[in-house]
Amino acid sequence: MTNSTKNTAIILGATGNLTFALGVVLKSLKKHNEKLLQESDVIIYYQQMSEQQRQALAAILPCQFIPYQFPHMENMQAHVLRDYGEMTFVRYECFRYLKTYQYVFWLDADILIRGDISGMRQAIPHGIGFRREYHDERVEVNFTASIEGFDMKAPHFNAGIMAISQALTPDKDALSDWCYKKTFEISEHLYYPDQGILLLMCQHFGLHIDTLPEMYNCGAHRPTSILRQARIVHAIGHRKFWKYYYFNEWFECYKEWVKETGIICENNFPVLKKWGLLKYPFFQVAPDPKKFPGKFITYLLRGLLHCEV
Numbered sequence: 001m002t003n004s005t006k007n008t009a010i011i012l013g014a015t016g017n018l019t020f021a022l023g024v025v026l027k028s029l030k031k032h033n034e035k036l037l038q039e040s041d042v043i044i045y046y047q048q049m050s051e052q053q054r055q056a057l058a059a060i061l062p063c064q065f066i067p068y069q070f071p072h073m074e075n076m077q078a079h080v081l082r083d084y085g086e087m088t089f090v091r092y093e094c095f096r097y098l099k100t101y102q103y104v105f106w107l108d109a110d111i112l113i114r115g116d117i118s119g120m121r122q123a124i125p126h127g128i129g130f131r132r133e134y135h136d137e138r139v140e141v142n143f144t145a146s147i148e149g150f151d152m153k154a155p156h157f158n159a160g161i162m163a164i165s166q167a168l169t170p171d172k173d174a175l176s177d178w179c180y181k182k183t184f185e186i187s188e189h190l191y192y193p194d195q196g197i198l199l200l201m202c203q204h205f206g207l208h209i210d211t212l213p214e215m216y217n218c219g220a221h222r223p224t225s226i227l228r229q230a231r232i233v234h235a236i237g238h239r240k241f242w243k244y245y246y247f248n249e250w251f252e253c254y255k256e257w258v259k260e261t262g263i264i265c266e267n268n269f270p271v272l273k274k275w276g277l278l279k280y281p282f283f284q285v286a287p288d289p290k291k292f293p294g295k296f297i298t299y300l301l302r303g304l305l306h307c308e309v
Helices: 014-033 035-040 053-057 078-083 086-099 172-183 193-206 248-261 270-274 292-305
Strands: 010-016 041-046 063-068 103-107 111-113 128-132 158-165 232-234
Touching: 010 014, 010 086, 014 035, 014 041, 014 053, 014 111, 014 248, 035 063, 041 053, 053 063, 078 172, 086 103, 086 172, 086 193, 103 111, 111 248, 158 193, 158 232, 172 193, 248 292
Parallel strands: 010 041, 010 103, 041 063
Antiparallel strands: 103 158, 111 232, 128 158
């Protein structure tokens, strides 16, 4: 970890097949956060991402690229690596950067940035912030069994967007190391893996979680009136911008990315492939007509009308 004159680190992570999604995140970050980027270093952890893909991302914004190797996989539930992959655990590394930066933001790759996100720094007086999960869920939903020594009925938070600061008093390496160690210890009980571990970590170290306003992590399924206020729209779960929703600003960023780089989203849905439509960016990120026929029709209509949120 090198010294920096910047006070904020913005950290992302993805495998090479999601390079296009990171491209959209970086483009939307650049569009709406000029001042924040003057004060920030952008750091991307990656796996199986080619030099060409990394160069394409760096052409949008200066980035530092770090290869990632998840150290513990024993007894991991099959769905964890299938549904989330090793890269989901990169966010454990964020705490180490507080030795260099005053603030650190973690941003998932399945987001669209629609406004200034620098206000997250003022929203975390206690040093760590997430958005409360919807439907009043509890920590227990992250696990397949109760974890001894922890309050499983504590409030549940979404870790897709995380803001942290040097206000956290524990040793920064200790926070990261504890997350990895606990992941190894209870790997067979993980359901929403890293998210659950981070919430247990906050309990273990007595950290008070500040609730990030929804505008910094707004689910893409939320009503239009709420989405219009969002500064980060998050396509949570399996319903992604590139195979479920139509968001005009996300698609325009993607279309621009493809024109500049030729790097596409390879959904390869058989029906669209059979019809010869996958050469067009609009259909490269469309829902699967066979699996989501209603959503596909909605996508077509919204796309033809260039519907804004």
